[in-house]
Amino acid sequence: MTTPETVAKPIALAKFQAGDFKSDLKPIWCPGCGDFGVVTAITRALAAIGRPPHEIAFVSGIGCSSRIPGYTTAYGFNTVHGRSLPIAQGIKLANPELLVLVASGDGDGFSIGGGHVAHVVRRNMDLTYIVMDNQIYGLTKGQLSPTSSRGRKTVTSSFGSLEEPVNPLLYVMGYGANYVAQGTPADMNQLAKIIEEGIRYPGFAFINVQSPCVTYGLEEQQLRAHKTNMQNLQTSGHDTSDRAKATEIAREYGHKLYTGVLYRNPNPPPTYGQGVMERQEAAKAHAVSRSEILNRFKPAG
Numbered sequence: 001m002t003t004p005e006t007v008a009k010p011i012a013l014a015k016f017q018a019g020d021f022k023s024d025l026k027p028i029w030c031p032g033c034g035d036f037g038v039v040t041a042i043t044r045a046l047a048a049i050g051r052p053p054h055e056i057a058f059v060s061g062i063g064c065s066s067r068i069p070g071y072t073t074a075y076g077f078n079t080v081h082g083r084s085l086p087i088a089q090g091i092k093l094a095n096p097e098l099l100v101l102v103a104s105g106d107g108d109g110f111s112i113g114g115g116h117v118a119h120v121v122r123r124n125m126d127l128t129y130i131v132m133d134n135q136i137y138g139l140t141k142g143q144l145s146p147t148s149s150r151g152r153k154t155v156t157s158s159f160g161s162l163e164e165p166v167n168p169l170l171y172v173m174g175y176g177a178n179y180v181a182q183g184t185p186a187d188m189n190q191l192a193k194i195i196e197e198g199i200r201y202p203g204f205a206f207i208n209v210q211s212p213c214v215t216y217g218l219e220e221q222q223l224r225a226h227k228t229n230m231q232n233l234q235t236s237g238h239d240t241s242d243r244a245k246a247t248e249i250a251r252e253y254g255h256k257l258y259t260g261v262l263y264r265n266p267n268p269p270p271t272y273g274q275g276v277m278e279r280q281e282a283a284k285a286h287a288v289s290r291s292e293i294l295n296r297f298k299p300a301g
């Protein structure tokens, strides 16, 4: 039987270069913004996947990071702040053959759009969700975001934040995500690789990217921390199938920068799209033909 996964999973069909996925639009991000590295990593991952741009839908919300679909040659939909996930789910269900990527900022994804994350994870929608986590609202000029650390001074918290930050890794692990990874443009090869693996994963894949905002963020501290405090999970022999260990690592968010795949369920459960397809097949098998219905209601005599 054909399921969204069997038709949508990327098979290397043609040879592509990363440049084939870069649009002619010149990014208007601030020079040095981490998001430049993220779009490069995404285009590299797409080249490795080998699906042509017209078979890819790239959905985002609103924010500096959400500009990213426009910088690629995939079909792009820069939607509404916080609503990228519901729209991406609709696109995937309407056309299961499309490869659907979703991009957000930490504000877009875990503040106004935070409520959608639990549901997309528990449904196991076959989407790749990339969050550019700069711990600040960049586009609107430096307000406190849900991942800003306690004590962080911003234009909306001049005496320091009184709140504990949201932990995006623990959040998705808590709802049972099957592919969870974290990367940074400071390690481009790994970032491209974890995005590629996320796209290949048959189900919902979450990739948190520590992407520094050089204008309103704590870029110096962040970049220094990335260089000195990074711990590469793949070179340290982490077992990506160990959910309990991955949850322990996720708890370190904000303290230690773990990069690579935290968790990859080796036995991917069925996706929501698969369930929908199966029900459609079952409904067809039990379908009553039009003439049968007309016969049932045929007037006697």
Ligand SMILES: Cc1ncc(C[n+]2csc(CCOP(=O)(O)OP(=O)(O)O)c2C)c(N)n1
Binding pocket: 062, 063, 064, 065, 066, 080, 081, 104, 105, 106, 107, 108, 109, 112, 132, 134, 136, 137, 138, 139, 140, 145, 213
């Ligand atoms: C419904 C709605 N509320 C608020 C805004 C204003 N707004 C636009 S982007 C944004 C936050 C941007 O931060 P983030 O999502 O973290 O992305 P970044 O710009 O840092 O990449 C806000 C509050 C909006 N456009 N729409």
Ligand code: SF4
Binding pocket: 028, 029, 030, 032, 033, 034, 035, 064, 065, 134, 138, 139, 212, 213, 214, 215, 216, 217
């Ligand atoms: S404001 Fe920050 S997040 Fe936005 S483009 Fe500039 S550096 Fe990047």
